[in-house]
Amino acid sequence: MGVSNEDAITLTKPERARVRSRSWKLLALLASKQKPMLVLTVVLVVISNAASASFPLIIAWAIDWGLPQVQNGNFAALGITGGIYLISAILAGTLLGWYVLCTAKISQAMLLDLRLRVFRHTQRLSLEFHENYTSGRIISRQTSDLETLRELLDQGISELVSSCVFVTFTLISIFVLDWRSGGVVMIAMIPILFLFRWYQRKSETVYRESRVVSAKLIGTFVETMTGIRAVKAFRKERANNENYAQVAGEYRDNSIRSINLFGVLQPGLVLIGNLSVAVVLAWGGFRILDGSLAVGVLVALLLATKRVFQPVENVAMFYSSLQAATAALEKVSGLLEEEPTVVEPLKPRPLGTVTGHLEFKDAVFGYGDGPVIMDRFDLDIPAGQTIAVVGQTGAGKSTLAKLIARFYDLRSGSLTLDGVPINQLANDDLRRHVVMVTQESFLFSGTVAENIGLGRPGASIEEIILAARAVGAHEFIQALPDGYATDVNKRGGRVSAGQRQLISFARAFLADPAVLILDEATSSLDIPSERAVQRGLQTLLGSRTALIIAHRLSTVQIADRVLVVHEGNVVEDGSPAELINANGRFAALHKAWRDSMV
Numbered sequence: 001m002g003v004s005n006e007d008a009i010t011l012t013k014p015e016r017a018r019v020r021s022r023s024w025k026l027l028a029l030l031a032s033k034q035k036p037m038l039v040l041t042v043v044l045v046v047i048s049n050a051a052s053a054s055f056p057l058i059i060a061w062a063i064d065w066g067l068p069q070v071q072n073g074n075f076a077a078l079g080i081t082g083g084i085y086l087i088s089a090i091l092a093g094t095l096l097g098w099y100v101l102c103t104a105k106i107s108q109a110m111l112l113d114l115r116l117r118v119f120r121h122t123q124r125l126s127l128e129f130h131e132n133y134t135s136g137r138i139i140s141r142q143t144s145d146l147e148t149l150r151e152l153l154d155q156g157i158s159e160l161v162s163s164c165v166f167v168t169f170t171l172i173s174i175f176v177l178d179w180r181s182g183g184v185v186m187i188a189m190i191p192i193l194f195l196f197r198w199y200q201r202k203s204e205t206v207y208r209e210s211r212v213v214s215a216k217l218i219g220t221f222v223e224t225m226t227g228i229r230a231v232k233a234f235r236k237e238r239a240n241n242e243n244y245a246q247v248a249g250e251y252r253d254n255s256i257r258s259i260n261l262f263g264v265l266q267p268g269l270v271l272i273g274n275l276s277v278a279v280v281l282a283w284g285g286f287r288i289l290d291g292s293l294a295v296g297v298l299v300a301l302l303l304a305t306k307r308v309f310q311p312v313e314n315v316a317m318f319y320s321s322l323q324a325a326t327a328a329l330e331k332v333s334g335l336l337e338e339e340p341t342v343v344e345p346l347k348p349r350p351l352g353t354v355t356g357h358l359e360f361k362d363a364v365f366g367y368g369d370g371p372v373i374m375d376r377f378d379l380d381i382p383a384g385q386t387i388a389v390v391g392q393t394g395a396g397k398s399t400l401a402k403l404i405a406r407f408y409d410l411r412s413g414s415l416t417l418d419g420v421p422i423n424q425l426a427n428d429d430l431r432r433h434v435v436m437v438t439q440e441s442f443l444f445s446g447t448v449a450e451n452i453g454l455g456r457p458g459a460s461i462e463e464i465i466l467a468a469r470a471v472g473a474h475e476f477i478q479a480l481p482d483g484y485a486t487d488v489n490k491r492g493g494r495v496s497a498g499q500r501q502l503i504s505f506a507r508a509f510l511a512d513p514a515v516l517i518l519d520e521a522t523s524s525l526d527i528p529s530e531r532a533v534q535r536g537l538q539t540l541l542g543s544r545t546a547l548i549i550a551h552r553l554s555t556v557q558i559a560d561r562v563l564v565v566h567e568g569n570v571v572e573d574g575s576p577a578e579l580i581n582a583n584g585r586f587a588a589l590h591k592a593w594r595d596s597m598v
């Protein structure tokens with residue numbers, strides 16, 4: 001398991017180092033695909049910054065060489081100096097423009113790559129992961145985290161690199177002009193380093209707080225709105241308002257603290273910059289008086305000294321976005337590091353004709369590293385048998401179903417389909433032969449026909465209608481605004497929970513699997529619909545192996561065999577009639593159900 005973002009705040013040092021290196025590795029991997037473009041970008045940034053750092057030098061040369069020449073009547077000197085200045089200005093400008101375009105291209109390409117990776121990877125991960133990693137967190141990985149990274153890649157990195165290159169070149173030019181002034185600037189860099197370190201440390205703390213507070217803010221909002229029905233039912237609006245106002249207030253306070261930090265840094269930088277300019281000016285001025293420094297050189301020194309501190313401010317300005325991006329990168333790389341717990345075998349075993357014979361032997365299972373739910377479980381389901389699984393809430397019925405569909409793997413023991421362990425089957429084979437319909441039948445956006453058609457890709461509309469008729473869904477589908485072409489997500493196309501289940505039945509019927517699992521699949525149906533489905537169900541079950549989990553015992557009557565599950569074990573096993581006569585749990589359940597019907 002990777003390190004989740006909640007833990008990221010309380011990481012130990014080695015863990016933090018691991019998370020960092022993981023993040024940079026991801027960034028390097030993404031960047032490595034853009035190599036030619038990256039090389040071009042580096043060349044561009046170096047040349048354009050060199051050109052722009054050379055302006056003061058050209059000015060010094062224009063004043064100290066060009067002006068005397070013009071005074072002596074050599075007007076060509078004006079043209080030469082002006083021309084060179086113009087050329088380097090145009091060069092710096094165009095190359096900068098080109099550089100910006102290149103970084104945008106690189107960053108967009110890297111983001112696209114990352115976006116697809118995150119999507120594919122999240123989809124590939126096993127159910128176990130999705131149950132622990134809330135959908136809200138997955139959504140923020142794909143949205144806000146990638147957005148933060150976009151900011152970093154679009155502006156942050158290019159700004160940082162460009163600033164460093166510019167400062168280096170400007171420093172060199174100052175030293176070339178006059179090493180004494182260079183010394184002054186180097187000395188001024190010392191307090192700037194300290195100031196920047198201070199800002200870095202403080203803003204890290206504030207930033208860490210801001211992450212906690214903003215997560216709280218979003219959490220509060222999402223919880224309120226997703227539970228809006230409960231909020232209204234329990235009149236929680238006022239309490240929610242107060243709670244939200246408090247969290248939003250904390251968020252404001254945090255933002256103010258972060259702005260205040262910048263409010264110290266920026267004037268500090270300006271002050272140090274201006275002081276350095278004053279020292280360079282005063283010292284240079286005296287040297288002009290005694291003739292040891294040229295006027296043009298002093299002008300150039302002043303220009304360069306003023307410009308050398310500017311990038312520091314820029315870097316500080318996007319420092320918090322840099323932090324946000326680092327955090328986002330850590331979280332995204334953590335997600336990408338997760339491995340599916342249920343993996344498709346490298347060399348899947350082929351299946352011949354599948355009859356649907358299932359067998360658990362000595363099976364031990366528990367969710368994640370949680371308690372054992374099934375201990376040394378044995379069960380033999382001959383091909384074609386219709387089995388009803390009953391038992392109280394939490395008994396382990398759905399767990400049994402999910403194991404057969406291989407949403408999870410056993411801890412030990414085996415589960416075979418026609419003698420082949422299901423973890424040695426190709427995913428395609430498994431999905432074709434084992435189909436599970438659950439209570440929360442999910443419809444994808446698209447038409448009703450498309451949703452049924454998912455059962456067997458390539459099925460004709462006639463086959464789809466046939467499947468719908470078989471399970472008794474045809475009538476209501478025809479009554480929809482556009483019949484089979486109704487879009488299930490559009491207004492008017494919305495179908496009820498029961499109708500959704502009928503559509504999933506039709507889908508399962510079309511899929512024609514050897515093993516069919518219905519987990520409370522009829523629970524949303526009203527009694528008349530359930531009766532209609534009962535008839536359809538007989539058709540649906542046909543000669544396949546079927547496992548029907550139901551609280552309503554009406555469904556159980558069509559079963560050949562009933563299993564009563566209790567605490568992860570089969571405690572009663574027999575035909576419905578046998579179990580009723582045996583006077584055990586099932587008999588009691590059955591009696592209660594019969595009494596409730598009269």
Ligand SMILES: Nc1ncnc2c1ncn2[C@@H]1O[C@H](COP(=O)(O)OP(=O)(O)OP(=O)(O)O)[C@@H](O)[C@H]1O
Nearest residue numbers: 131367370373391392393394395396397398399400
């Ligand atoms: N995803 C999960 N992670 C951890 N534990 C789980 C998970 N799903 C179920 N359990 C636990 O496994 C046990 C069996 O649950 P299961 O869902 O199989 O019960 P069930 O018989 O289907 O109940 P119900 O009739 O309410 O659907 C329960 O103790 C439950 O708490």
Ligand SMILES: [Mg+2]
Nearest residue numbers: 397398399519
């Ligand atoms: Mg269940």
